[in-house]
Amino acid sequence: MVNESAGQNENFGRNENVGDVRNLVQAQTVGDVHIHNHRGEALRAQQLPPAPALFVDREDVLAELDAALGAQRAPDQALCVLVSGGSGTGKSALVARWVHGARARFDDVVYLDMRGRSVGLDEVLWHCLSALGEEYPGSSDAALALYRSKTSGRSVALVFDNVVQPRELLQLRPASSAALVGVISGRSMAELAVDGVLSLQVPRLDAAAGVDVLRSAGAARVDAEPAHARRLVELCGGLPIALRIVAGRLAKRPGWKLARVAAELEDDHSRLDRLQEGGEPVVRNALDRAVEELPQAQRDLYALLGNVPGPAFAADAVAALAGLTVDEAEDLLYELHDANLLERNDHDEFRFHDLVRLHAVEKRRVDAAALRRLADWYRLRGAYADRAVMEPQRFRVGHDDELLGENPFDHDSALEWLERERVNLLAVLDTAHQQGWDRVVISLCDSPVWTLHNQHKHYADTISALRNGVSSAERAQDLVAEARMRTLLVRLYTEQHDFSAAHEQAAHAREVAERAGHRRALASALEFHGRAHLEQSSWAEAIPLFRRARDLNAELGLPRAMALQEYMLGRALGGDGRPDDALRQLHSALDRLQDYPQDKRTPGRIRVAMGRVHQRLGDHAEAVRVLRAAESDARERRVSHDLAEPLELLAESLAHIGETAAARECAAEALNILEQAGSPRAEQLREQL
Incomplete structure (x- = not known):
């Protein structure tokens, strides 16, 4: 064969061949070319890459490929398969295994490794024609016509590996039902289904x-x-x-x-270094190649996403990070998803695969301004969500009101967002604390993190966040915020029965609030200190704290806050053996809250306190009635933690009136809720059961 076209076609560089040459293969920019010719002539010593020696799983994908190969097709319709997946998922090994198993079906097998480079169709045609024993004609149109003529009706398998742009290769589908075009790419292109391409994704191993x-x-x-x-x-x-x-x-x-x-x-910082073979960090290198194939806008976003502290991210959060519109961010995220560098969940959020995250962090473009935009975005969204879930007028110290406009959330959508974003909120809060963005930390603690804790208890995370809040308040010399952060810690330590820590924080909170001269902060600190005494059954210590807090809120003209103190005072009076006084305070609290219909949680708590008083009076039938109302309130609001106490008390009263089966059912559900929350009360209830 005389190869005259290689020196003539500008696409192939300046290499020249003089004289007769048998089975010449030129591979200047394309990677390895492996050809098996049915006449027994090996155009390269290598034919297909050897079948992998170590191969597990993938039975489902192989079965789908076999089924597609065996399916009946029109006489002029070749099977065209796109096998895609992330770097290192074993795409090439899978296809090699499959084609080796099916090679008896084909007279000719051509394997072309493009090594992730953009290769012109002319070059691919040149190599395919050379493999099939043909010279390259003088023009692209003539080459494509010759290729189609040579492959028409033939049983030829063409496998293209590491392809950057799969669509371009669709022109090479032979007009033959016995032919196969297999394309291996790191890029998913489900849209090629409209062109008759079977797209298969190679997942990670379970x-x-x-x-x-x-x-x-x-x-x-x-x-x-x-x-x-x-x-x-x-x-x-x-x-x-x-x-x-x-x-x-x-x-x-x-x-x-x-x-x-x-x-x-x-160690996340060294894992990619340790995943090396022959001194080469092959996993990192594979990811480097995948990122290098991206267009510039996608590479830029990839570098920014390495700054995201949380595990998942939605398009609107990424838009804030990158300074883009939400539509622009979403388009780029989907492109990274198609490149198998991001995964997507059912909430249209994106996340890195674990090793890709480590790579993105290594390659990140450190951008404090971008990260601050993200932190501010979470602060604002968290403030909206807090106000949609909890009482809008409750005591807050985040100074967010001047930032807010129309709330995009209702109660349910806000709660759903908070629960979905919990890990991100905590991660952003931690990053903001490290960066010294103290106002962001205080706001996140006082709004979304505290609201989340009120709905579903996450003690360790919330305590860690509030400790950062105390640190940020001290650093910002904001006495009111410091008193608030310490007061919230009192509540957490009280719920965990760590009363020593609770009283220590309460003393600090009261002292700081007194020093700030802030009556509302002081009233809150007094109330939470009283709660610590309440949980220890120290009724005499709790009662004056609640009364002073109520009087301060009366001076401030805050009837809802007064209702909260009356509720606590009623609990303390009931414990102190003064049931009539207790019920008067609790009924007064319920009456005040009628003017606050958006507060759907506190009335249920008041009814629980009433149930306790009726139990002490021995009136278990009335206790069951009010506790069932409290249970109904909690179920309607879908707040599992608020169900535990009325259920536990219901179990006690139901047992007293002889409804033992219902009592056991209530106790078991209460135990399950407490165990999921990690509450120390769970062990006590388990022993009782």
């Missing part, structure tokens, strides 16, 4: 399949440490490329425990 990869280093070792084996799969993100490296390392060091390797990978 825990069982990942452990099977590790067993190649010794099944007995892996089975002896099942927990550490599963942890290694998690640390490798289920990526075959990473698991293969770990398995190789274990095989090289037969004396090592899986626990040792897992411990080395636990």
